Amino acid sequence: MPVITYREALNQALREEMARDDRVFLMGEEVAVYQGAYKVSKGLLQEFGEMRVVDTPITELGFAGVGVGAAMVGLRPIIEFMTWNFALLALDQVVNAAAKMLYMTSGQFNMPMVFRGPNGAALQLAAQHSQAWESWLAHIPGLKVVVPATPYDAKGLLKAAIRDDNPVCFLEGEMLYNTKGEVPEEEYVIPIGKAEVKREGDHVTLISHGKMVLTALQAADTLAKEGIRCEVLDLRTVRPMDVEAITASVRKTNRAVVVEEGWEVCGVGAQVVDYVQRTCFDYLDAPVLRVHQVDAPMPYAKNLEKAAKPDVPKTIAAVKQVLYLD
Amino acid sequence: MSTTKSSKRRAAASATAADADAKAVASDNAASSPEERRALHRELLHSMLLQRRFEERTAEMYAIGRIGGFCHLYIGQEAVSTGFISLLRPDDYVITTYRDHGQALARGMTPRAIMAELFGRVDGCVGGKGGSMHLFDKSLGFLGGHGIVGGHIPIAAGVGFAIKYRGGDQVIVCFMGEAAVNNGAFHEALNMAALWKLPCLFVIENNRYGMGTAVERASAINDIYKRGASYDMPREMVDGQDVFAVRDAAERAIARARTESTPTLLEIRTYRFMGHSMSDAVSGTYRTKEELEQYLKRDPISLLRARMEADGDLTEDDWNAMDDEIKAVVQDSIDFAENSPEPPLEALMQDVLVDTTSD
């Protein structure tokens, strides 16, 4: 099986879906001539032309709204945000328009569109460029929120998102674009809303999504040397969340640690913990712990940034705590 | 979590939507024969008077608690909706703000479907889920009823983009209040529409007040149409109380959009005779009674009626007959809404998501 990068996997998904359905177009800042700020849209302008690969002014609210309008009358827009940090300017369109349109119109207008772009902290980008937005978006009924961790998932889930008749927020890991993984040549689509056990274990469940899945897997590797068998559950989609998968795993291991990139308060992990206490109450042997960014904006200085981020040692510490080993 | 639409009742409620086609009169202000002229002008008067009578009863229904929430009346501005929409084709699009009853009626949505929606009943145009601010009808190309000031303007640009993407010759008319022009969304949308040459009409209904803030107190430029210069966009200012003046400007802009795929910015000077919403006084603290009375002298319906009487196209009896007919239609919409059931509780979780894909 070919080994390609996360970036290439996304590029393949875009190309395949645009070839498959001429209602699909890609719009955003620097997606066409520049070939994508992160080169995800490389080659697409040459292949599909400027009507389907559209450079926009720096006008996030504006082009997000253009996507909504185009979706209302039957196109299938893919709106790329250069990063989700900039999407904050467009949230009126994402939340007030895209997410609510179907409901507000009693089913007359659905929104077959994708909002996508890199999410989360990279390296030393400081406060305004280092944020994980999935908990904000996952709060909104009417949206689906997908956060893939691997090249395989990124491709299969982006294809599913483009084909979905609902608005899908697709959050790519800024630090994941260069990561590599096996991606088959034959076509496949991964259903939205299904978590995946990335590593099996029976002592504790690490529940994560996006970039933090890799952190969880690394922590699991380290802990395995001490005889601790971690199960790593990759949510892949945070809305709708795969409660069945969470329940099955935690009922097996009796302990859970949620690892996420965002902040603690009202984060995705808080929702996971809620599901766990509801479905696994009588199976828990320890309180569910969370690993997340510290409750402060992201600092620039290397040492401070490192201390702010969730990481492998913090994950290991949490695991030991739920195992009563600390 | 979600299921798809169950809009059979809604479809029934708007069964007379076919009327819309009848109202899509040929864009000819100077009708070729006196008969055609009379017919056209009666259509225009009917459209405007229906909006007026409908909203008068809406205010009454609001006062007795049949209608809740926010409710913004259009009374005084009817020449704008009728003027533009009377020139559209059935496959064109209309999008507007929360002050949307007038445009919905002008576009051919039935009084029944609207009144039932205002009552929050299952036969409303969106099954009771939208209310006054969120009227929609896909079959009429009526794209809402949007509640966030300025939020729908980029959506209009998106519809224009889709028209161009498909190579069609439809247009979209986007109505907005004058206060929306100070919003970033207005600027962003107009810039893109001009940059990409999208078939959009951006129609500013300048009724002088954004809620209670006079245009002079909110916009650095009082002649708002001049903002079009920022985007090198064709622009025009129009007397919004004269339906013929509105139609003249609309005709030019529609042709420009349809044949040249070029947007136009139109500032329509009008006035609302009621308060901003149901929760404030007609004159209020921000404008004087005298000012209101001055504008009332230029009631668009009175102006049209006088013109038709002068042309010999309308007698007292004609007027009374039309008024009685419209009042009966409006009463019928109220009876219909009263008798329409509340939405079933199953509707609560319906249409959050669709469970379909493009496969």
Place this chain on the structure above:
Amino acid sequence: MATKVMMEALSPTMEEGRLAKWLKAEGDTIANGDVLAEVETDKAIMELVARGAGVLRKRLIGDDSTAPVGQLIGVIAEADEDISALLGGAAPEATPDAKADAASEASAPVEAAAAAPTAAPAAPAAAPAEDSGRVKASPLARRMATEQGLSLSQVQGTGPGGRVVRRDVEAAASNPPAAPAPRPAASTAPTAAPASAPRATGKPAAIPVAPAMEIDGDARDVPLTQMRKTIARRLAESIGPVPTFYLTAEIDMTAVVALREQMAASGDAFKVSVNDVIMKAVAMALAKHPECNAHWLGDTIRYHARVHLGMAVATDDGLIVPVIRDADRKGLGAIGREGKELAGRARERKLKPEEYTGSTFSVSNLGMFGIDQFTAIINPPEAAILAVGATETRPVWENGAFVPKPRMRVTLSCDHRVIDGAVGARFLQTVRHLLEHPYLMLY
């Protein structure tokens, strides 16, 4: 003859009490003095004791409901006695929820009180009230215990704050007191391997309490031997939650009296009380006999290296036991000053929690009330308490004649699970020796 059970004023300032939990169900046979219920007063959880014998025929309020002092809350009578007159005269309920609780209680008898852990001790009461009555356990442990028919109160929790967690239930299930079996290694919790592996050498492999084995340098936990477990269980069954025995000794206080006089002669700064000297002697004796300076922890006995001496003080509100820390290392003067200061603030209710918790052994002195001799109740988890009576002049047969001597009787109450008779006796012997030869305390 029926006995009314009333809400009693269990503290001087109490105007109403919250009945936290009935410990007897309707229909239970009651002996005079049985603890009927736990009542939360304005300052602590107290026990409501039966003032008559018979059968608890009626409970008029439910758990977790309040009643003013003096309200009828239950009736004890003969099984077939007519109590309708008593019930008819019952005062209106204090709170609506009390009524509802009472109704539900009437139709569904509560679980046997025996399953619940006992409340905070009535005296000397220093334990914080909020923890009493509830076993902390993870939901999983709770479910496993139910499935295996184990009472959580019989399982020693090793999680944070004593939480009973899965490994504890598994250990309890696989290691019943009567037939101990080695803990299964692989099939149980993942904690087994990582937790015990580094510490396995030199320790008995069967002990499932690895995390509690090393506390810090100041104490050592010794797992119970099977013999010790059997002694504990049998004695507890025999006498109650704390199987106590008592050792009384009469001590010649001549030397102490002389010591005080000599010190007082050196100036007011050197005045010490008899109690100060006793405290010093007890502290030094404990340092020599750590087997009496111990806590009973259920599965382990914790022998303390440091001596934190509790000193029972009567206040207007009741008993409280401030603690003189490291009393064995302090001089008489320091003990005297500290004791006086703590007692003063105790009476003003100004003690901080850390000042009345953490004692390893307690002394209760009622000598100033003219009490010759009494037995004190052990302050769990301490293993013993020394009750000190008055110093009185008594005739003592000495060298062929009765001579008057100042004498004092002390009684050591010992938790037999920790302290055997001879051990207690040796400790008391040391106390006596120090008091009769106080110069040894200089050494």
